[in-house]
Amino acid sequence: MLASRFVSFSIAILVSLALHGFVIYLLVSHWGPEKSLRKAAPPKYVQAKLVQLEEKAKPKPKPKAKPKPKPKAKPKPKPKAKPKPKPKAKPKVKPKPKAKPKSKPKPEPKPEPDSQKMQQDLASALAAEEEFLAEEQAAENDEQLASSYSAYIFDRVAGNWNRPPSARRGMEVQLSIQLVPTGQLISVSIVKSSGNAAFDRSAEQAVHKAGRFEKLQELPPRVFEQYFRQLHLVFRPEDLRL
Amino acid sequence: MRKSGITGICLLMLLCSVAVFPLTVSAELTIEITQGVDNPTRIGIAPITRDGKSLPEDVSKIVSADLQRSGLFRPIPRRDMLSFPATTKEVYYRDWRILGAEYLVVGKTTHRGGIYEITFSLLEVHSAKVVFTKVVKGSNTQLRDLAHYISDEVYLAVTGIPGAFSTRVAYVTAAPFNGKMRFRLMVSDVDGARERLMLESKEPIMSPAWSPDAKQLAYVSFETGRPAIFRQDLATAKREQLTNFRGLNGAPSWSPDGRQLALVLSKDGNPEIYTFDLQSRRFTRRTKHFAIDTEPNWTPDGKSLIFTSDRGGSPQIYKLGIASGSVERLTFRGSYNARPRLAKDGRTLVMVHRDQGRFHIASQDLVTGDVRVLTQTYLDESPTVAPNGAMLLYATKKGSKGVLAAVSLDAGVKFFLPARFGDVREPAWSPK
Numbered sequence: 001m002l003a004s005r006f007v008s009f010s011i012a013i014l015v016s017l018a019l020h021g022f023v024i025y026l027l028v029s030h031w032g033p034e035k036s037l038r039k040a041a042p043p044k045y046v047q048a049k050l051v052q053l054e055e056k057a058k059p060k061p062k063p064k065a066k067p068k069p070k071p072k073a074k075p076k077p078k079p080k081a082k083p084k085p086k087p088k089a090k091p092k093v094k095p096k097p098k099a100k101p102k103s104k105p106k107p108e109p110k111p112e113p114d115s116q117k118m119q120q121d122l123a124s125a126l127a128a129e130e131e132f133l134a135e136e137q138a139a140e141n142d143e144q145l146a147s148s149y150s151a152y153i154f155d156r157v158a159g160n161w162n163r164p165p166s167a168r169r170g171m172e173v174q175l176s177i178q179l180v181p182t183g184q185l186i187s188v189s190i191v192k193s194s195g196n197a198a199f200d201r202s203a204e205q206a207v208h209k210a211g212r213f214e215k216l217q218e219l220p221p222r223v224f225e226q227y228f229r230q231l232h233l234v235f236r237p238e239d240l241r242l
Numbered sequence: 243m244r245k246s247g248i249t250g251i252c253l254l255m256l257l258c259s260v261a262v263f264p265l266t267v268s269a270e271l272t273i274e275i276t277q278g279v280d281n282p283t284r285i286g287i288a289p290i291t292r293d294g295k296s297l298p299e300d301v302s303k304i305v306s307a308d309l310q311r312s313g314l315f316r317p318i319p320r321r322d323m324l325s326f327p328a329t330t331k332e333v334y335y336r337d338w339r340i341l342g343a344e345y346l347v348v349g350k351t352t353h354r355g356g357i358y359e360i361t362f363s364l365l366e367v368h369s370a371k372v373v374f375t376k377v378v379k380g381s382n383t384q385l386r387d388l389a390h391y392i393s394d395e396v397y398l399a400v401t402g403i404p405g406a407f408s409t410r411v412a413y414v415t416a417a418p419f420n421g422k423m424r425f426r427l428m429v430s431d432v433d434g435a436r437e438r439l440m441l442e443s444k445e446p447i448m449s450p451a452w453s454p455d456a457k458q459l460a461y462v463s464f465e466t467g468r469p470a471i472f473r474q475d476l477a478t479a480k481r482e483q484l485t486n487f488r489g490l491n492g493a494p495s496w497s498p499d500g501r502q503l504a505l506v507l508s509k510d511g512n513p514e515i516y517t518f519d520l521q522s523r524r525f526t527r528r529t530k531h532f533a534i535d536t537e538p539n540w541t542p543d544g545k546s547l548i549f550t551s552d553r554g555g556s557p558q559i560y561k562l563g564i565a566s567g568s569v570e571r572l573t574f575r576g577s578y579n580a581r582p583r584l585a586k587d588g589r590t591l592v593m594v595h596r597d598q599g600r601f602h603i604a605s606q607d608l609v610t611g612d613v614r615v616l617t618q619t620y621l622d623e624s625p626t627v628a629p630n631g632a633m634l635l636y637a638t639k640k641g642s643k644g645v646l647a648a649v650s651l652d653a654g655v656k657f658f659l660p661a662r663f664g665d666v667r668e669p670a671w672s673p674k
Contacts, residue, residue, distance in 0.1 A: 154274075158276075160279075161277075162278065164402045198400060201366070206278070208368035235275045236274060237276065
């Protein structure tokens, strides 16, 4: 019996290992900074919405709802995320068994603060371990959110970046920008110049022209604070002929 | 044993998670912008006046036309402007943001003792910053020069490339006059304004070439009954005949130091490349081949000549090391490549290239070997590159008429120059 248990364990472990391996493979092979940002974009938005799903749990009787919804909400995002190159999600699969029951996930608009509250409530109701898992999960979600919104910033800035004809592949300028939670741009400064004033100016202009990144308002404050108040932008044209 | 296996797996997982961790957590989020758009820059050029009174030349209109013609700018029409600021203090950036302007040029003029002084500024509209403020002075007749100077400064700041708006073009026109052809050597601003007659003749004039200081022209004239090379000073119009050999005397080209001319003479039998020292008046034969060698042109370092030769069976472009005498073939694509000119970077070769029976202007990157056909017109000839390497002029046919056209070296901008009476041919872009 013990042996059979080991067997069943080892299967689980093997599966888990395989998943880890897959995740690592994805990370190693696809985690090009820009590529992953771009690719990740669409699924992430979906996920951002899923976070709201926790709202749904609310209507339910609190005591009951709590234990369940939490685990559930989490697992959900994962399966979704999977089709996309999102690596992290997999290993976390643990909570899955718990999660099953709830699946209502309608893409709710944006009650951010609420969801936060919910989360707090839920957290208190959960066992310590679950809480820990939840935190980890949240961090992961935050990260995915951040990279999703990075893609949004990429699109806004790239769409406004008018390169001068003296721009060449291999040039690079680094900017540091500051934002406030409304998405409004506060300041832009050059951290590292390309040596070509026109090129540097074109990058600064691109950020100024984008001006305001409204969608960042959708972010939970902690995600904004952690990732977006201060940002680093590297301009490095790769689509030029020369 | 199984247990140890499990422990091993656990260890492995731990290692994996440790390996993954640093990849995914970073102190400050960095976003890499690797793509962009390359649209013409929207720029507002507010009218430059003297206390509201217009100048003898509409300077801001000239600047606007210059920038528009470069293809890299899209000036905002004056009728759309919401305000006419003359100084940086008078600018309401909002007025210009609404119009989509990325940059704004403002300027004001003072007039004292017959001298106009224009104080002009370039501003970034979105960040509300002044890029520069400069002053330029000149007389009544120099207002166009002042305008081109402003264009050059704005172009350099925004594109990172020196402007070429203050340069000139030499060209030859041919038109019937009293039933006979009349040939003229002309020089004008690169925008076609201030056209000036250098030489008029009943016999053909060919191959104008600028001296490196842009003060003299060398050219071929048939006025003596056979082709001869002359040079002429632009300021004084003084002329001097340099060659009078039997046969072909053609295709002069100034060395970068201005001391020598490369040219083609057929006095020894068939066309060969020579250099002519303007000081010592000595000719030196540079090629010895039974095939035709013609159309020499100096590399920017003055150490080599590029020329056209049919020594390989079809016209192709070769490079001759002047000290070593070694010859190297440069072009391999197509069965006809001729009339080479090098951009100032010494890397971009432009030439007449036959493609499917049609003559186009093509460029070849001498480092990578990439060949690009730049023009869609045909019967294209005589390419000449702007000193800033951003654009070239060439002669082509529109209907049956010879006209000049321009194309940017990235082939993104193409236009015809204003039509003139008669045929226009053989443009030569001044080096300054």
